[in-house]
Amino acid sequence: MRIDIVSVIPEILKSPFSNSMIQRAINKKILEIYLHDLRKYGLGKRKKVDDYPYGGGSGMVIRIEPVYRCFHKLFSERDYDEKIFMTPDGNIFSQKYAYEFSCKKNIIILCGRYKGIDQRIRDHLISKEISIGPYVLSGGELAAAVVVEAVTRLLPGVLNNPDSMITDSFQIKSINSPPLYTRPILYKGLSVPKILVSGHHKKIKNWFYEKSILKKKIDS
Numbered sequence: 001m002r003i004d005i006v007s008v009i010p011e012i013l014k015s016p017f018s019n020s021m022i023q024r025a026i027n028k029k030i031l032e033i034y035l036h037d038l039r040k041y042g043l044g045k046r047k048k049v050d051d052y053p054y055g056g057g058s059g060m061v062i063r064i065e066p067v068y069r070c071f072h073k074l075f076s077e078r079d080y081d082e083k084i085f086m087t088p089d090g091n092i093f094s095q096k097y098a099y100e101f102s103c104k105k106n107i108i109i110l111c112g113r114y115k116g117i118d119q120r121i122r123d124h125l126i127s128k129e130i131s132i133g134p135y136v137l138s139g140g141e142l143a144a145a146v147v148v149e150a151v152t153r154l155l156p157g158v159l160n161n162p163d164s165m166i167t168d169s170f171q172i173k174s175i176n177s178p179p180l181y182t183r184p185i186l187y188k189g190l191s192v193p194k195i196l197v198s199g200h201h202k203k204i205k206n207w208f209y210e211k212s213i214l215k216k217k218i219d220s
């Protein structure tokens, strides 16, 4: 899979992508990530990428030309299955989207900045608008990193233990992950449930199943 990320500050993404799982996917040639600096496609000597909004209002808006130029350079080199725009007013990212994106060959992720981007980009160059949650970040870069991380771990060959992917809490519809324990068996009076060290595999399986259903904590 190939992911092209377009941003005004692509440097933000260098560190998240050098983490072990994503780096391993890149080393194994399962994943290619290319960062593109939108400013390279900016206007004039100062490589301008933003401007004041028509109709007034505070904040700057990303202009269409730099995005159009960058996207069309990429389009001339290969086909893209998805052109994603990271924005707080997009569709809320979920495991379903992670799975959907992980099945694509080439995707572009455009990171927003400033007040927003020219609506014509959203209408004509973007195929999906994605938010990682109902809160506003200064830009879409960290949101893009979240998407890339969730997608990468689904790519065949990335995880050492693919079973853990299947039992991931959100992978199986409506079942949460069960509570997990490891050594020591007793710590400052806090003990591991006896059933887990009983050796009764069937009872343990049922216990995990029951606890998975019951676990969800509801925020009040």
Ligand code: ADE
Binding pocket: 086, 087, 088, 112, 130, 131, 132, 133, 134, 135, 136, 137, 138, 139, 140, 143
């Ligand atoms: N850009 C700013 N905030 C964002 C969010 N919550 N999700 C995706 N992109 C964003």
